[in-house]
Amino acid sequence: MKAYVLEAVGQLAYRDIQAPQLHEEEALVEVVSAGICGSDIPRIFETGTYHFPTVPGHEFAGIVREVGAEKHRAMLGKRVGVFPLIPCMACEQCKRRAYEMCQSYNYLGSRTDGGFAEYVAVPVWNLIELPLEVGYDDAAMLEPACVALHAIRQVDMKDVNNVAVLGCGTIGSLIIQWLASMGVKQILGIGTRKEQGDLISGLAECVFCNCREKDPAGFVMEQTGGVGAELVFECVGSVESISNAVSLARAGGQVVLVGNPAGNIDLDKQIYWKILRRQLTLHGTWNSSFTKEEDDDWHIAIEAIRTGKIKPSGQITQRFSCEDLREGLEVLRDKTIFTNKVMISKAFYS
Template sequence: MKSLRLYGKQDLRYEEADNPVIENTDDVIVKVKAVGICGSDISRYKKLGPYVEGMVFGHEFAGEVTEVGSGVEGIRPGDRVAACPTFYCGECESCKKGELSRCEKLTVIGARHPGAYAEYVKLPAENILPLPDNVDYDTAAMVEPSSVVAHGFYRTSIKPGAEVAIMGCGSIGLLAVQWAKIFGAKKVYAIDIDDAKLEVAKEVGADVLINSMEKPAHEQIMDHTNGSGVDLAVESAGSPITSAQVFALPKKGGEVVFMGIPYADINIERFYFEKIVRSELTVLGSWNAISSPFPGKEWTSSVHYMSTGQINVKPMISHRLQLSEGPETFDNLINRKGSYVKVLFYPELD
């Protein structure tokens, strides 16, 4: 089958890979209909390289079941599905406590197991999520990033009527705008340095758009909140700069949740760091998207709110491409050639 395989830093190749085959009684093979580029894929391509040289890359996908193992019940060939791409060990202390996202051996397909930048992918039946008829493959390919965002919001104490600031309007930030509303936010502030991304944020529900190149974000937030600040600030840019600036957005006693990963050292100016102490902020990290019982309410809730239309990913999709365009697309992304928000590949077009 056609695939994208990562051999090293900035060494992604479009080439043949072996078709997955049923080996275990709970195996499910899915024909990939749509697969998206995750921000973590870009970081691994640009800076980190593969866990396993030559591994089929990618993990955000949806597709159609083509084959199931002998022990699989309730999933049949022809079913439309999304999938949780994550594996947990079930044996470490965190897993035994039901804190699956903290598993010592947490991994996803595309890392140590063949991924979804391919015509077919294999996962255990418990990872498979049936799709309602009104959730199309483009939307369902973003169940995974939506679940990542939901996981972060479930960690907070946000209540209906809250004001929420989203720092960074890439895919995660744009989903965070929508999840903030689902969790009851009365006003959502979207912050970015790119006006085009801010316009998409408005389209998916942001109430106030803030370009932080015009005036520091926290000053604009204070202007809008009578000097108080927001109840919750979400760091979704994954930038060393915004990872410091985000501390100046919440009100006293407010919360910050980190969903972005900077992959760099963060130097925090005294002004921002003191906000943690003087404002008695609660600072939360959020990792992956799974909870107990696996895969967790993040996944079922994502599918539900996609079916109701409260999560609308269509304005976020900037590129729909063939898998063969993968190497060039990743090169464009890291070298900032063109304006990308969410990229989807369609392996069956190759």
């Protein structure tokens, strides 16, 4: 089968490899759509995966073509989404089914072979069946959609009326879509390019601010009558953005830290003072919940896509065929043109 094999940092070879040998608890998934995640860029071009060679790609959906044991026969031919984290099932976090915080997990596309291939071996446990109304592109975006939902679920949204979202990339835009679907009255999106505002405004009701042109704290104060935002999602992970998140939160407000840090986070003393004096609550969030119950992030997201409450695929800005995946990576890496989600798909399925 064809696969993109990362052989060393920056060396991604598109070549024939042996199709995976299935263990009893695994299924062979034919990949139909695979999204490129922002984290794939440093993984492929800067830091590498945990070992070489590895097939990257952790956001994908497809069809079950083989199963490792007769007892999983019913899964054959099923359209599936994939939770990419393979928990150890033995640590304290796994015992209480908080698999996203597993202390010794495996991960499709970074620690073991993932979705930038024709076929992937996936534990049956990690599969979630898709209703017919959920297409493969949306299903390949379940992972980021669930990361976004998980961030929101760190907070009790009951009395929240206004929310600021710093960073309008894939996750920030998905958070905005979720907030709109939950009926949040005022959503303030803060990004760095006009196109981000145009894209998100077409998917959710939101007032956008380009922070290259206007100070985000000033913008939020203006929009909230000088009070500040009740809830802030920080989706960038830079000192500047985290400082802005603290500065534009109202007294008694909450900040959810979503963005992965690009380096050390060294906060100015005046910013730190604001956390204390405004009695802010800071939340961390990581990955998504997949307990296989109706109320986990993945079930909620599938239902929200099925009923049209959110449309993750609306954020796809570029599509490439499997043969042109490298081009997709370069688009996302070089950022010379506007991107939100770059999707690799097999055109003959929909």
